[in-house]
Amino acid sequence: ADKWTYNGPEGEHHWSRHYPFCGGAFQSPIDIQTDLLRFDPTLRPIELHDYNLSANEHLTLGNNGHSVQLSLPSRMFLSSPPHRYSAAQLHFHWGSTSTPTGSEHLVNGKRFAAEMHIVHFNSDKYANVSMAVDKSDGLAVLGVLVEVGEFNPAFDQFLKFINGIKYRNQRVKVPGFNIRSLLPARLDEYYRYDGSLTTPPCYPSVLWTLFRSPIQISPKQFLSLASAVYSSRAQESNSVPMNGNYRRPQLADHRVVLVSFQE
Ligand SMILES: NS(=O)(=O)c1c(F)c(F)c(S(=O)(=O)CCO)c(N[C@H]2CCc3ccccc32)c1F
Numbered sequence: 001a002d003k004w005t006y007n008g009p010e011g012e013h014h015w016s017r018h019y020p021f022c023g024g025a026f027q028s029p030i031d032i033q034t035d036l037l038r039f040d041p042t043l044r045p046i047e048l049h050d051y052n053l054s055a056n057e058h059l060t061l062g063n064n065g066h067s068v069q070l071s072l073p074s075r076m077f078l079s080s081p082p083h084r085y086s087a088a089q090l091h092f093h094w095g096s097t098s099t100p101t102g103s104e105h106l107v108n109g110k111r112f113a114a115e116m117h118i119v120h121f122n123s124d125k126y127a128n129v130s131m132a133v134d135k136s137d138g139l140a141v142l143g144v145l146v147e148v149g150e151f152n153p154a155f156d157q158f159l160k161f162i163n164g165i166k167y168r169n170q171r172v173k174v175p176g177f178n179i180r181s182l183l184p185a186r187l188d189e190y191y192r193y194d195g196s197l198t199t200p201p202c203y204p205s206v207l208w209t210l211f212r213s214p215i216q217i218s219p220k221q222f223l224s225l226a227s228a229v230y231s232s233r234a235q236e237s238n239s240v241p242m243n244g245n246y247r248r249p250q251l252a253d254h255r256v257v258l259v260s261f262q263e
Pocket residue numbers: 064066067069088089091117119129130133141196197198199200201
């Protein structure tokens with residue numbers, strides 16, 4: 001069973017004991033130093049298809065003990081030629097109410113308040129995300145940096161249900177909404193590199209796309225995300241708040257980070 005945590009004896013420095021890839025190459029996240037970037041004119045704007053889900057479509061919002069995740073239908077897909085990647089789920093990483101800095105990727109050493117990941121799998125080659133998750137060309141994850149600022153109505157489309165998933169393994173149904181509205185305006189400006197899952201089993205199977213522009217959520221929305229959920233089960237006596245669920249930056253070790261824009 002996945003008994004890894006972000007702190008303590010099962011924390012990230014111990015992951016590689018049970019999950020060897022976590023100690024391997026091509027690990028994520030990384031600190032994106034903009035002076036190491038290489039502009040790539042072939043990086044096209046990210047194209048999203050069927051992201052506008054109807055309200056009669058029901059998504060599962062769940063607490064898996066490591067993150068808050070929202071299931072996504074596989075008919076939603078992104079195309080980043082030559083492949084098509086179907087959506088699987090989106091989830092978040094954040095800090096804590098006292099330290100609102102919990103993004104996974106950093107930009108020039110700056111850590112943002114939180115980070116959203118939309119996990120897709122290569123549906124040209126694999127039947128589902130579980131088949132794709134350990135293949136080097138298996139996954140494409142969209143990363144969105146989150147800042148505390150303006151109220152974000154799109155975020156509330158699922159955040160208003162978060163008190164139904166306070167404890168590990170709790171799940172609720174939420175009506176579909178336009179997932180595109182969770183993303184920044186500029187889908188043509190992003191960082192691109194080959195990396196891994198940022199949680200065990202840390203498979204080096206992810207084509208990372210981290211958008212340049214952060215999105216904003218209000219202080220109240222951040223507080224709700226960072227204080228509503230626990231990584232412990234409902235009936236457990238000592239409840240463990242879920243916060244600081246981000247992995248520290250890994251060595252870029254000569255990996256090239258491509259960038260789709262030139263200032
Ligand atoms: N930051 S990240 O994008 O690397 C990333 C996570 F951070 C994360 F927490 C999860 S998880 O499934 O919620 C829990 C651990 O697998 C996944 N889930 C992936 C990994 C394994 C798997 C299998 C089926 C569906 C989704 C996933 C993930 F890809």
